[in-house]
Amino acid sequence: MPAVSKKGLSMPESPIRKLVPYAEKAYKENKTVFHLNIGQPDIKSPQIAMEAVASHHLEILAYTRSEGSEAYRTKIAAYYKQNNIDVTADEIIVTTGGSEALLFAMGSIADVEDEIIIPEPFYANYNGFATASGVQIVPVISKIEDNFALPPIEEFEKLITSKTKAILICNPGNPTGYLYSKEEIQKLAKIVKEHDLFLVADEVYREFTYDGAKHYSILENFGLEEHAIIIDSVSKRYSMCGARIGCLVSKNKDVMKTALKFAQARLSPPTFAQIASEAALQTPQSYFDDVIVEYKERRDTLVRHLEEIPGVKVGHPKGAFYCIAQLPIKNSDDFAQWLLESFDVNGATIMVAPAAGFYSSPGVGKNQIRIAYVLNSESLIKAVHILKEALKVYKD
Structure with a gap:
């Protein structure tokens, strides 16, 4: 059988997307999955951009x-x-x-x-x-x-x-x-x-x-x-x-x-x-003003609730819509997969991005996750509650 390239073999998997099969399995089991893993904003795209395509001939x-x-x-x-x-x-x-x-x-x-x-x-x-x-x-x-x-x-x-x-x-x-x-x-x-x-x-x-x-x-x-x-x-x-x-x-x-x-x-x-x-590019400044207010509220909600979990250390974001949380675990890859395969609170679980994939130094970030706060504050509170309950029972 012909072999693939060494370059191809050395290409890293996405730490954000590699857990998708486990999330899909969770869906089939009728679980609700709160996606904290990917930076896909839930903010609506500017209407002016959508109309420009729709009206173009x-x-x-x-x-x-x-x-x-x-x-x-x-x-x-x-x-x-x-x-x-x-x-x-x-x-x-x-x-x-x-x-x-x-x-x-x-x-x-x-x-x-x-x-x-x-x-x-x-x-x-x-x-x-x-x-x-x-x-x-x-x-x-x-x-x-x-x-x-x-x-x-x-x-x-x-x-x-x-x-x-x-x-x-x-x-x-x-x-x-x-x-x-x-x-x-x-x-x-x-x-x-x-x-x-x-x-x-x-x-x-x-x-x-x-x-x-x-x-x-x-x-x-x-x-x-x-x-x-x-x-x-x-x-x-x-x-x-x-x-x-x-x-x-x-x-x-x-x-x-x-x-x-x-x-x-x-x-x-x-x-x-x-x-x-x-x-x-014609999007009014009011669009961004509203988005910033929304993201700041989400950031503050997320960080506040994460810091209430024993053993969790949180970076304080000054921009974008991500934060790194350090958890009292050894391996966040295993933890993230376990959350999707084996844990839920009233039929709901969370999907996070293991942070080791955001480093190139071997072994660094193994006990960290990246959270994208692209959900509304109510959903973030529910998601952090699931994380808190998961950490109570998870065994490395």
Whole structure:
């Protein structure tokens, strides 16, 4: 029998999606499953985006330009200017989700066996994108005891070698909800300039910040014009995960010229999704104001109830809609599967994302889970109650 590739065998499973068969089995047993495992917002997509597709009368569903339609990119640039990010349409490539933007970025700046330093825990698919690109992730651990703040800059410098090409951050963070301060971005700016590296920032949760905190983009007056690459997406901003539209943004002409070749190889991003995403840029600020109020209430409810459970330690999110909880167990993979297979409270259970998959350091995060607070507060309270009762009886 022909063998699959070593690269394919080394591709990691998604810690978010690998438990789906167990959830489906729970459904067949007529259990209610509260999904805390995946960042699919329950917020309605902007009506203006949905109507733009419904009312469009295309006679031919044709390719767009490989870098995305000029009209859409021009409007994205205007959006960025409103957020203190001064870029032009030519400094934007529209991609099939933020995922493709990350693949284009890695392919444009790193060769096989080159290294990218990433504070962990990090978005689990970074592991997969790196494997697909032949790139080595070099982790620098941020700790729940420090609320997942940026590790000391000295820890980054210890890891820089001749193969280091970039530092990659997610801001605000998935899976931690941590929001980097201006001072932390300045520290990263200093080190990438000193060592002639790229700073790649996944900024897809830019709008979701709480308690009056401000998001600072790496292209906001940090002197990183030649070093900065932004990864962005409409998925979470407009609750349009299924649109699969993102973008790569950089003022570095060589990066953009190279990334465009990757874009040309896959021809073009989806046409209808660009129409919806272009219309979504007209979403009024009131939409985001309401969403922030809702997510802040959910965050506060979730954290408060988690902290009432004996032995549970919780990170305090400053942005996005995730948090990491450290549980009094040894293996959250086993625990998450057990919840779906063997436990319920009055016919209801929960689905969580084991956090070890958000690290690349072996053995780290085994007693942690990621929770996405994309359910309403009432459902979150019920879900945390199930977690509390489960921990009372679960045996490692």
